[in-house]
Amino acid sequence: MKIALLGATGSIGTQTLDVVRSTLLDTRVEVLTGFNNIPKLAALVNEFRPKIVCVPDCNAAKQLKSQITTLCEILTGESGLETAAAQSDADVVVNALVGRAGLKPTIAAINAGKHIALANKETLVTAGQLIMGLAREKGVRITPIDSEHSAIWQCLQGNNQKDIEKIILTASGGPFRTWKREEIATATAADALCHPNWNMGPKITVDSATLMNKGLELIEAMWLFDMPVENIEVLIHPQSIIHSMVQYKDGSIMAQMGLPDMRLPILYALSAPKRVKTTFPRLDFFTCGNLTFEAPDILRFPCLALAAEAAKIGGTLPAVMNTVNEWAVGQFLQGKLEFYHIPQLIAQAFGAYTVKPLNSIADVTAAEGWASEYINAFA
Helix, strand or coil, X not given: CEEEEECCCCHHHHHHHHHHHHCCCCCEEEEEECCCCHHHHHHHHXXXXXXXEEECCHHHHHHHHCCCCCCCEEEEHHHHHHHHHHHCCCCEEXXXXXXXXXXXXXXXXXXXXXXXXXXXXXXXXHHHHHHHHHHHHHCCCEEECCHHHHHHHHHHCCCCHHHEEEEEEEECCCCCCCCCHHHHHCCCHXXXXXXXXXXXXHHHHHHHHHCHHHHHHHHHHHHHCXXXXXXXXXEECCCCCEEEEEEECCCCEEEEECCCCCHHHHHHHHHCCCCCCCCCCCCCCCCCCCCCCECCCCCCCHHHHHHXXXXXXXXXXXXXXXXXXXXXXXXXXXXXXXXXXXXXXXXXXXXXXXXXXXXXXXXXXXXHHHHHHHHHCCC
């Protein structure tokens, strides 16, 4: 197998390469892309010797070139990402990019007939209807890397999707699960980045703290599994052992379980339907403790309700929500916004925006442009 890895220096990219090193030994890495950690990217280029590398700009390209010992084509910018996704010899494009940057490379890869292993949430959140339709048209397979969607996908194996009664998305509850609302209101970025179970990048970790991450996953699940939002339930499961569940029309529930280790869903996204032997740690039921469940509290975590509203209304509203959220999280990480300003800004944008039908990527771009202009007033 040959892969193109977009977002090689981030959390998912790093763990993808761990899977390649430890388990998928016959995998050839054709493409690596990175954003701001050029020394780390250079080390990966020297190790995996890809044919194509993409960095943000010419300065980064110059820096990279001075640190690598192998020949490769160095591309830059957004157009470089699209070229890297589409024009390499890769069979599978692993999209581990963070934010809106993940959408256009996904489209380019699908148009080139390449299968997608998808970790970038924003691709399906902003344009799920278009992406899934294009994938069907091109005969391209989209396999999920998120642990929750991987769990659902695994629970569907050997079953008829028409027999699903509901999907149950589990969530750890994040670092503020037991905090009172007044305590959460004064939380800092450092507080939000202390996730109890998962090691993720800063943006996704803050999204987990607000429960927006689960809201984005709800929208993703709609499109990945062709399921109405009303048939998707969110359940807080603090231990992160059950990664998600599927309930069938006969009342039976299938759950996928394991330790909170992103290497497992990454491996399955790249190797399914085969099961590949690993040396990864195993779940021990005698030591993992009790498994508990709670209903999500949308009064303390309103982002989940906002995402559910965007899912129900549809059209271009999820793209607006995603753009405002991405900006607000960035401001919170810099100490420029308070925690609850994130949902407040999203709710205000919902009230100011007139939702449009989603007929093309241009509609997504226009919605993101409106949201960018809207948040400029707060910059």
